[in-house]
Amino acid sequence: MELKIYLNGKLVNASEAKISVYDHGLLYGDGVFEGIRSYGGLVFKLNDHIDRLFESAHTLMLTIPLTRQQLAQAVIKTLQANKLKDAYIRLVVTRGPGDLGLDPRKCKKATLFIIADKIVLYPEEVYREGMKIVTVPTPRNLPEALNPQIKSLNYLNNILAKIEAINAGVPEALMLSAHGYVAECTGDNIFIVRDGALLTPPPYAGLLKGITRACVMDLARKMKMPVREEMMTRHDLYNADECFLTGTAAEIAPIVKIDGRAIADEKPGKWTLKLMQAFHKATRLDGVRYRV
Ligand code: PXG
Secondary structure, three states, rough: OOOOOEOOEEEEEHHHHHOOEHHHHHHHEEEEEEEEEEEOOEEOHHHHHHHHHHHHHOOOOOOOOOOOHHHHHHHHHHHHHOOOOOOOEEEEOOOOEOOOOOOOHOOOOOEEEEEEEEEOOHHHHHHHHHEEEEEHHHHHOOOOOOOOOOOOOHHHHOOOOHHHHHHHHOOOEEEEOOOOOOEOOOEEEEEEOOOEEEEOOOOOOOOOOOHHHHHHHHHHOOOOOOOEEEOOOOHHHHOOOEEEEEEEOOOOEEEEEOOOOOOOOOOOHHHHHHHHHHHHHHHHHHHHOOOO
């Protein structure tokens, strides 16, 4: 059976879900998005994702054509139409069709679509053995120029970094700020554990405040780990006891080598494993329930 896509208020077959070549989401990357997951019929952190989408849109002065509640209902309708209990959901709002100029006032109606599909994960050995990453030459966008808090359809900064990682033979990139401080990975936040404390760069390092990031910080506090946001250099990462990345798609993935330097004994760390377990549990208990 063909996948059903929610497009501007209707559920249509994927092969019929089409948008205009004049859509400014396509012409200029003028739009916002969210990547959300559901686990066993529970949409994880749905309201946090919807809030972040509205914040990104507010900064772009892009009016989302649904209320928060209607949007949550549309996500659930899309999951139900596809009978998906475990899914990756992509929520996209673009400026809509306009003319060939930048002027957003020419776009009279935003385009809203929701894709709910099966989730493609990193191979299982990434979680068992950990991942190798490298620092890439492309710095993360300057918050003063294009704030990484805006989850916009313009992801070229991250895509360039991803290409550089792939060219270096690893699946993920460590991105630094323009000043050379650790920021984040291409679609994931980064953490280290040092002397039993959990450390991650602060938002002003130029990163997206990930929803998984916030959840992991909460779980760590519940385990009585000290949690701090601190500016970090690569030296701090190379000499950490443990390192991992977090994101909706990746969840928590251990990192065991950075730029050829082994992190501790080059195995997923004990706190990382504890947090992975606690996160897994949270995804089974917590969330907006729906029936399929
Ligand atoms: N940083 C950036 C730049 C991101 O795009 C995260 C961190 C993690 O945030 P959450 O809220 O998911 O914990 C993201 C997440 C993917 C994918 O399929 C993920 C994201 C964007 C595009 C693709 O892995 N965003």
